[in-house]
Amino acid sequence: MHLRVLYCFLLVGTVAVFCKQNKGHVSVVLLGATGDLAKKYLWQGLFQLYLNEVNSGHSFSFHGAALTPAEKAEPLLFEALKSLSCPEDVPPDRCALVKDQFLKLTRYRQLKTSENYTALHQDILTSLAEEGLHEAGRLFYLSVPPFAYADIAQNINGSCRPPPGAWLRVVLEKPFGHDYESAEKLAGVMQTFFREEEIYRVDHYLGKQTVEQILPFRRRHQKFLDPIWNKQHVERVEIVMKETVDAKGRTSFYEEYGVIRDVIQNHLTEILTYVAMEVPRNLSNSDEVLRAKLELLDSLRAPEHSSAVIGQYQNYLAQVREEMEKNHNYFTNTPTFAGVLIYIDNTRWEGVPFLLVSGKDLDERTSYARVVFKDNAFCVHKQSKEETIKNSCQPKQIIFHIGNGALNFPAVLVTKSLFKPSLPYSQWQEASDVPGISFFGQPISDYFVHRPVQERDAYTALISNIYRGKKGSFVTTKNLLASWRFWTRLLENLNNETPRIYPGGEETITLLDFVIERGGLRFVSKEGLEVMGMDQNTNSFASAQSIFLGNPMVSNWAEPLIQQLAQDIQTAAEEAVKNRGIFHLALSGGSSPIALFHRLYKHHFGFPWKHTHLWMVDERCVPFTDTDSNFGSLERHLLQHVRIPYVNIHPMPVHKNQRLCDEEDKGTEEYALEISALLTNSSFDLVLLGLGNDGHTASIFPGSQDGITGDKLVVLSESPLKPTHRMSLSLPLINKAQKVAVLVLGKGKHDIITLISRAENKPVRWPIFGVKPNSGQLVWYVDYDAMFR
Numbered sequence: 012m013h014l015r016v017l018y019c020f021l022l023v024g025t026v027a028v029f030c031k032q033n034k035g036h037v038s039v040v041l042l043g044a045t046g047d048l049a050k051k052y053l054w055q056g057l058f059q060l061y062l063n064e065v066n067s068g069h070s071f072s073f074h075g076a077a078l079t080p081a082e083k084a085e086p087l088l089f090e091a092l093k094s095l096s097c098p099e100d101v102p103p104d105r106c107a108l109v110k111d112q113f114l115k116l117t118r119y120r121q122l123k124t125s126e127n128y129t130a131l132h133q134d135i136l137t138s139l140a141e142e143g144l145h146e147a148g149r150l151f152y153l154s155v156p157p158f159a160y161a162d163i164a165q166n167i168n169g170s171c172r173p174p175p176g177a178w179l180r181v182v183l184e185k186p187f188g189h190d191y192e193s194a195e196k197l198a199g200v201m202q203t204f205f206r207e208e209e210i211y212r213v214d215h216y217l218g219k220q221t222v223e224q225i226l227p228f229r230r231r232h233q234k235f236l237d238p239i240w241n242k243q244h245v246e247r248v249e250i251v252m253k254e255t256v257d258a259k260g261r262t263s264f265y266e267e268y269g270v271i272r273d274v275i276q277n278h279l280t281e282i283l284t285y286v287a288m289e290v291p292r293n294l295s296n297s298d299e300v301l302r303a304k305l306e307l308l309d310s311l312r313a314p315e316h317s318s319a320v321i322g323q324y325q326n327y328l329a330q331v332r333e334e335m336e337k338n339h340n341y342f343t344n345t346p347t348f349a350g351v352l353i354y355i356d357n358t359r360w361e362g363v364p365f366l367l368v369s370g371k372d373l374d375e376r377t378s379y380a381r382v383v384f385k386d387n388a389f390c391v392h393k394q395s396k397e398e399t400i401k402n403s404c405q406p407k408q409i410i411f412h413i414g415n416g417a418l419n420f421p422a423v424l425v426t427k428s429l430f431k432p433s434l435p436y437s438q439w440q441e442a443s444d445v446p447g448i449s450f451f452g453q454p455i456s457d458y459f460v461h462r463p464v465q466e467r468d469a470y471t472a473l474i475s476n477i478y479r480g481k482k483g484s485f486v487t488t489k490n491l492l493a494s495w496r497f498w499t500r501l502l503e504n505l506n507n508e509t510p511r512i513y514p515g516g517e518e519t520i521t522l523l524d525f526v527i528e529r530g531g532l533r534f535v536s537k538e539g540l541e542v543m544g545m546d547q548n549t550n551s552f553a554s555a556q557s558i559f560l561g562n563p564m565v566s567n568w569a570e571p572l573i574q575q576l577a578q579d580i581q582t583a584a585e586e587a588v589k590n591r592g593i594f595h596l597a598l599s600g601g602s603s604p605i606a607l608f609h610r611l612y613k614h615h616f617g618f619p620w621k622h623t624h625l626w627m628v629d630e631r632c633v634p635f636t637d638t639d640s641n642f643g644s645l646e647r648h649l650l651q652h653v654r655i656p657y658v659n660i661h662p663m664p665v666h667k668n669q670r671l672c673d674e675e676d677k678g679t680e681e682y683a684l685e686i687s688a689l690l691t692n693s694s695f696d697l698v699l700l701g702l703g704n705d706g707h708t709a710s711i712f713p714g715s716q717d718g719i720t721g722d723k724l725v726v727l728s729e730s731p732l733k734p735t736h737r738m739s740l741s742l743p744l745i746n747k748a749q750k751v752a753v754l755v756l757g758k759g760k761h762d763i764i765t766l767i768s769r770a771e772n773k774p775v776r777w778p779i780f781g782v783k784p785n786s787g788q789l790v791w792y793v794d795y796d797a798m799f800r
């Protein structure tokens with residue numbers, strides 16, 4: 012073993028001096044030593060611990076552990092340790108020296124079998140005996156998935172417990188269960204092997220500098236806060252964590268958890284307790300802190316069904332299908348966004364709304380807790396700019412800004428109209444160089460802004476607290492279960508709730524905004540899809556008529572809907588033939604129209620095929636014999652079965668000169684000429700369109716400029732899906748038609764229907780919005796599955 016090197020030394024400047032009596036040896040074992048969390052935060056946190064404690068009188072050894080054999084894992088561990096760094100205030104030569112020592116004290120060990128654990132135990136004892144050191148304690152950090160906890164716990168307890176007199180601390184990372192029952196079960200397993208005081212459950216938000224400061228801030232300013240930290244003065248409290256990242260790369264975890272389990276049940280609930288609980292007399296007494304927390308959690312009012320609004324970013328489903336290898340019949344209601352309204356049934360907070368909000372793929376990354384005070388002053392006197400301090404007409408708020416966002420640093424902000432805070436000067440300072448922004452509706456100059464003197468990472472703080480045995484910043488079993496008791500009820504209420512689909516990022520605009528109404532929450536913007544007087548459970552063959560995005564919509568179950576559409580097409584054909592002797596019909600590819608084709612040839616014997624010209628709305632650049640060919644499909648599902656003059660059939664010329672969609676072959680011009688030659692004003696009598704999951708129609712895809720506006724009648728385009736090369740009628744040409752029918756069938760289309768019902772009308776983003784017949788009519792045919800899923 013490798014304890015000797017640093018049993019005790021002290022650095023004065025750059026000189027190492029032998030130092031005081033050894034207080035005992037601490038062995039740190041990091042399981043999951045080469046995993047993501049370890050690489051990103053934990054090794055750095057352990058190094059920082061060593062840097063801070065090297066002179067504490069303890070000696071240390073660090074064991075990176077995993078299931079992998081040493082030959083494979085050692086290079087990975089070395090990679091992870093290479094990037095360790097010191098805070099700015101550590102002189103480079105000291106940093107280099109301590110880092111070198113840290114590396115010498117760190118070894119990899121495979122910990123797989125109980126023998127491996129026994130061997131570790133023996134090694135520790137032998138080296139301690141050799142060095143003449145006594146053991147202070149062992150810290151096991153389990154950065155592994157929870158299913159591995161039980162085995163590891165059994166091995167630690169059975170084969171690697173330190174001898175009496177030395178402490179054992181076992182650190183667990185979330186998720187701590189999936190609901191009350193599973194959390195209780197997991198906690199039970201842990202309790203068979205460890206005592207409560209040995210278990211440290213990490214919630215890294217409790218190590219964030221601003222979160223750590225909430226209780227001390229409340230205590231320090233008790234004189235000002237006591238009179239106003241209550242239902243008489245607080246309007247509402249917002250606890251928010253917005254993220255721009257999405258769940259890509261971790262959908263198999265996210266599918267099981269969703270936003271409420273991932274961050275609201277833990278991070279945001281912990282913050283809620285700090286803001287709302289009674290401030291314990293002694294903040295450094297972790298039992299008192301935990302008792303106050305528990306009391307608060309126990310007074311949360313049971314959530315109702317309407318206590319939450321949930322959403323899911325649009326790409327989530329596709330990411331899940333891809334990463335989890337699910338097919339297109341797989342759907343998910345996992346929320347990636349949630350807003351939750353919580354009431355606290357105690358005398359301090361009765362009736363004050365606490366809003367907990369979090370989501371992925373939102374427009375900004377920020378997290379904060381914001382206490383907004385009531386404003387019941389009416390100010391007759393005109394306001395001047397200078398009158399910001401102690402003016403009852405200024406809005407009043409306190410913001411614990413945890414990080415990111417417009418103010419890109421942790422901070423505590425207090426509006427000047429409240430009081431001037433004083434934070435612990437050695438750690439916090441009044442912020443200078445604050446950007447001249449407006450923050451929560453007020454110029455930043457209206458606030459006293461304090462920030463940490465030095466920013467540091469949450470894990471560094473937590474690892475230091477574990478080492479010091481400060482349990483106050485960890486989640487105890489009782490707290491965990493109290494939190495799950497509340498959240499499990501809400502999750503059960505939401506079981507059958509369909510989340511609102513949002514486009515993600517900036518495009519989400521106001522879609523997720525919500526209001527408090529009758530003790531619950533509701534989204535501000537209504538579903539664009541509102542079908543008047545229709546019972547979705549009806550089996551009626553009478554299709555419902557309504558309006559969708561300003562145009563008529565026919566809806567029904569798929570089969571009667573197709574019957575209705577087939578009938579409407581026949582009526583249009585008969586009318587055109589009666590008036591002009593000819594009917595020009597342009598048909599889309601894809602699977603939705605197939606049922607329509609079957610209906611037409613099987614039931615519409617009187618259809619005027621002889622006078623009908625059939626055109627293609629779009630075509631894939633493949634030979635007609637290919638199964639992907641739209642014309643091939645039309646051929647198989649309709650043309651084979653009806654008597655239609657050969658010259659009336661107009662496939663798109665995608666295959667010329669033995670090549671596909673080559674610009675030089677001028678297929679688009681040829682088709683455009685054919686259309687102009689045969690159709691008066693290039694106006695089709697009827698164009699049948701579909702709607703793609705990304706908002707495309709015909710073969711005009713999001714982001715394409717060509718085909719949305721301009722003079723071209725026919726264009727070549729690119730699809731994100733295979734086959735990628737396409738030929739398509741342009742939207743300006745489609746818009747010349749007398750009638751446009753958009754057929755949307757199946758559950759798979761529900762998300763896009765809800766999405767476009769609320770999205771911004773931007774044809775480049777959602778090409779379907781570019782379909783606006785100049786003088787003709789647009790009618791939607793949407794089945795109930797697509798509408799209601």
Ligand code: BG6
Binds near residue numbers: 254378
């Ligand atoms: C983790 C969640 O606990 O917290 C992630 O699992 C989330 O989904 C992360 O992104 C956010 O933490 P931070 O420190 O980046 O705000």
